[in-house]
Amino acid sequence: MADTICAVAVDAATYAIDKLYSYRVPDELRGQAKIGSRVLVPFGFGNKRAEGVVLAFKDGAPDRKLKPVVEVLDDEPILTGEQLKLAAWMRERLYCTFFDCVRIMLPAGLWFKRRETYTLSQTADLAALHAREGVHGEVLRLFSEPGQTLALEDIRARSGGKSMTRVLDELTAEGVLSYHSNTTRKSNDATEKMLALDMEYEQAMARVAAGRSAVRADIISVLGDGGQMSQKELCYMTGASDATVRDMIKKGFLCVRYEERLRAPDFSEIPRAASSVLSNAQQEVFDGIAPLMDENAPRAALLFGVTGSGKTQVYLKLIEKALADGKSAIVLVPEIGLTPQVLRQFVGLFGDEVAVLHSALSVGERYDSFKKIKSGRARVVIGTRSAVFAPVQNLGVLIVDEEQDGAYKSEQSPRYHARDIAKYRVAQHGALLVLGSATPSVETYYGAQQGKYPVFRLTERFMGASLPEVVISDMRGLTREGYSGMIGSQLAEEIERTLEAHKQTILFLNRRGNSRVIGCAICGWVPECPSCSTTMTYHSASGRAMCHYCGASVKVTGACPQCGGSELFTETPGTQKVEEELHEKFPHARVLRMDADTMNTKNAHEKLLSQFGRGGADILLGTQMVTKGLDFENVTLVGVLDADQSLYAQDYRARERTFSLITQVVGRAGRRFDEGRAIIQTYSPTHSVILTAARQDYEKFFETELETRQALCCPPVADLLVLTAVGEVEQQVLSSLLALKTRLQSLMAGQYADVKAPVLGPAAAQVVRVMGRYRYHLTLRGVENARRRQLIAGVIREFMTDSKNRGVTLFADCNPDL
Template sequence: MAAKVAYVAVENAILHFDHAFSYRIPEGMNVQPGCRVAIPFGRGNRKRQGIVLRIGEEQNADLKEICELLDHEPVLNDEMLRMCGFMKSHCFCTYYDAVRAMLPAGINYRLSFEYAVSGDLGDRFYDLPDEWRRIVTIIRSKNNKAERQVLLQELGLSDSSILDEMEEDGVLKKSDTALRKIGDKTIKMIRLSDESETLLHGMKLSQKQESVINLLSTVGSASVKEVCYYTGVTTSVPDTLVRKGIAVYFDDEVFRVPQYNASEKRDVTLTDEQQKAFDELSELYESDSPEVSLLYGITGSGKTSVFFKLIEKAVADDKDVIVMVPEIALTPQMIAMFRAHFGDKVAVFHSALSLGERLDEYKRVSRGIAKIAIGTRSAVFAPFNNLGLIIMDEEQEHTYKSESKPRFNAKELAKFRCSYHKALLLFSSATPSVETFYYANEGRYHKHTLTKRYGTATLPDVIIADMNEEIAIGNTGAYSNILLQNIEENLDTGRQSILLLNRRGYNSYVTCNSCREPLSCPNCSITLTYHSANNRLMCHYCGYSIPYQTQCPACGSHSLRLRGTGTQRAEVEIAEIFPQARILRMDTDTTMTRSSHEKKLTAFANGEYDILVGTQMVAKGLDFPNVTLVGVLNADHMLYLDDYRSFENTFSLLTQVVGRSGRGKNKGRAIIQTYTPENPIISLAAQQDYDAFYRSEIGIRKAMLYPPFAAICLVGFVGENAKLTERAAFLFTQQMTELLKNEFVDIPLRVLGPSQAAVFKVSNKYRYKLILKCRNDNRFRDMINRMLVQFSSIREFSSVTVYADMDPLNL
């Protein structure tokens, strides 16, 4: 007789051991695909967590049996289970890596052990060692149930050897348990019982009891807190009614909804050009097989208004919508606008939410309460069942790509979801990625163009300030004279300014005037950055920091000098020049606390500050009508990075930040400071001429065989031993070459390396890289997966981590 079997992907499985394992389903256990289970795994049958991928039948009676069903209903539907397979093959990760990325952290279980005291110890308790008695007392105080990690922490122990001894001696009992990180939030409710009418007949009640019963008869049910508030009684009155059987308590789930400032609801009116784009997109949205579209328009052209109207249409059709933005900083303005129109139908997804809020927003979406999900790249996993539209605003931004496992690109997952639901995927940008614009021009994507700024707003005038000339006249500060003049004029007229410097800290590096050595992090091959707020030198990679001192650790001389400018120094300098100015700084250091993005941007929008100094988080998507001046303090360091995207990223950032100026009724101005004013990228960004930039860049990409003319896969090697890591990189390349010669001769491939990574050491781990220019198809991915599985089984290199990353953020 065939046994009912679940095919389970197991948590923490290594890549060459990652596949669906067969487990027999116990009689009466309602296991479904998408549910999580606890299963015995490996030779020792240690309990592990897994996700059920599918259900089937097998004749084999020797299969291990599922221990426990962790979910009463599936946490992943058919679409998400299919996406697990898609991510496994495209992101070179395990099934459970994909599952972990999809689910909010608060819903995840961890398997652990619980300890309980074995029965009544009686007089034996007094014969136990002092430490054993202490442990028994602690466990009994916790209702005779204590989780191992909590117990060890309370006892101040690093391992559980003493607990194991007590278990062997029969004092304690140990059992497996599955613990969820965050529980559901509930509120204590009260209602009249089904027998209340019979029980109340002839019963004498106090005046306070009658007031509670009258309230519950009217409203049906209410929270105990509300009952006490509206009737003026204490909780003892409801307790008495429950004890008499007249009322009953029950728990009602409530959602932890993140709070954002609401904006005023405004009707969106489209211009003729916007209406044309909207009509074209509506036609695509209504078609049987919508395709990918690009909404391309200059900064301030009202792209948001166009896709807002499209969202209105989708919601009216009872379709679900995902709106993605690249930065947390952009969500408050977007959410305020959407909540004003759609109220509680809007859910929020980003990393600044608490675990409880993330869990409850996920549940509001999965239960159909919310119809629109707004957030950063994690919003692509919003568990909608009826998707009609996905929008990626500022689609060119690198933050849509994950740098940690699983290394997914939200664009690719959005395409997968839209294909599954036959939904429209809309990219929106003033500076689309070169790949996206190429596909739009080639007809693979639809293109809809906006050429004019919305309303009476016009593009700002742009001035390129040559900092070499400033040095020649003795100005060695961070600000050119022309920028200072314009800031002063803005302060006099009550208008606001934004200053961009894409480096945080006070000084970007420290060198010794005697030996010329820079101060570097001992754990990373990177220079330390000086932070004036805590007077420390800090590493932005591993977090290492030391107090600042003038003595050089290399030569002993007191000749250390701070060099370079970060946002902290820029803030201090401008405050010294304009002491009357109200200055706000926004960078990673000032936006660590919860809701800090929203609070700071709201304060700036309300006119509480005159000048906003910040990194790239102030450069994109923000709309402040009173900002009429933008200053870029240093355009050069972004241009000359060792990456084929450096020109594209610089052009995009400059264009975007210049576009923050003059979005209201007043004419805007932008000033770009540079030591290389002759660089054509700077002048093209000043002219906001994306088409000319694209024509130049696409020719270089084609000649050098970079995307979109080839895909790029980076194979990374990370280990604590530099020589072993290097040997692993070269052996991998050698084995891959043999595999290509024998089984994959048809794959077109260019191999660069292996070589040291640009930042060779991070957190005391050495890094090598192998760059592959390839065609990203099933054949290539099969080859890479074969290599990763084969190489991970070599014991000599068990301490070296090897990973593959398609479309890496940097090389």
């Protein structure tokens, strides 16, 4: 009988050796192993157990040299054919392994924890083994008796953290030790214990009457109608103890069933709402976009609407249409903080058909939301970046709100952009992609100008609300006068006026902590991170200076640790410092701060925004979390405290990011009938980006920015591919990149002459040293295509297999935020 051979993508394979590995499927597993199923396979010289995904099958001649599949981990395939194709497409473009792409598609709860153990032989001569010298004896002396089992992590810990893999493999080969690997899923299905009568009601009552137990009679009475009830509810209603229930189960009165319970977020408190009526402008946009959904072909559209124009109402109508056509929808938002407000609108209209996916959910909640989507019970998915992979059935529309936001780009492998994945998914389904924004990315608007997709505009705010009056406040004069606060006199007057009118204020400063710099005015001491090439940020709440890259911190006591002086100064204030200033200047104002330091607990975003929305605070101070999507009718004043902060960053997107942030946060003011005002505090009051953002003039900004991008050969006119090398020895990182640059130039002069592109660098990253590792990169400018991807993939594999580069990691990223 011919062997069944499967092709498997293995988790343990690095990018240099990533390919499909052939394994023999044992007869007893033939019916279980399917394409898209995860399997446990032996991998490498030590045959360590590794997870893999079956991608294909082939019948072949008996080949007992092939290693067998050890175990099939899924009862049914966890990945569809569509997902496997997407993973293959990502692997080719993102320079990562196939398994990296598979992993990002599935919730953490679906992955397995593996516990590896070693057992000493029952027949072992303990004295002889303990007498062995070297590392073998060191390991064997950890076992105190024959048959004892130790976990791999325990062996490593008791050996001082050293890797003992080679020694353990040798002892296993000798037969002294035996190796075992057990896998358990990180999150299992949540079930609830349900109880019902397991005998006739009259018989049960007669039996408990003889025992004169009122509680047991109550239990039988409650369940007498033939229904069932959870043990928790039953005990609550009757006052029975768990011991009483267990005894009744044991004696045959009750039977037990387990029902699945989803741990998805509870939407029961959100009231249902009727479908909203669109304004004339919104209806015109909907009438233009909706027919694109009926073409059953991949289409895209840009919904370009000013802040407060009601883009969300158009989204809701498009989703209503998709559901009516028997299709599903995905809505992406850039920040976790946006989901509570968005969620209320969507759940109010679509009820239990909504599922939410974002990183603030627990492992169990994400796993259950995933199951709800995969089963088709949820047809509307709302979430952040990774929700683009949601396994919806029959996708009809995929909406990317605030599509210009940098949060849609992943900084970890696989380094994907959600917008690119969205384009691929709508192409697979013949669906509609809607890109929505008040400040579209330069790449997206350029594509629309090139005729790749139509643009639909909302030029006025919903219900006739006017755009806020914007004032540019020049901070240069205040500095010359010795003013050191972050809240200028003009903004302070406006805040006072807003407080008197019982209205609310939003203040934006994209810098958390107390002060970016703290130091000694006598000797010049400044706390620097020992592992990163950056100074630490002072946090007054904890009294510590902290590195925002690696988390290292030092206590600031008020005295300089070098000279003992007490003249400590602070510069470049952050949100904590501004909060202190607000309390000093407006002692009666209620202030809420929204940044990474205050949003570190579950549901913190929702609780804070709900408190502000109910009028529980007068001023909301925050980082870029407060710039997008928030809609509070009582907010009439917005202040931008340091508009120049991101303007001069070493990044080709710096001007675009600054324009977008200012435009978005200014748009939070005056969103109903009250007139709004915005104060932009800046040291560059005549800069074109500040002026166009104040006027909300996107067209003028785009025109100027495109000229700059064309001169620099940056996206959208060309693609930037950045090759980053990371290692602990700076000279080795630099020398390896120089060798790589020479290799690239040589290949482009010969075999890849059609991929002509300048190779710039090596250049240091903005923060060259992070967690003790140096980072330098090469940059290639040119057109992204299959030939360039083939070239880059080849040189990365060469680099990773070259012994000279041992200790240096290399990765590629297309159009990253530098």
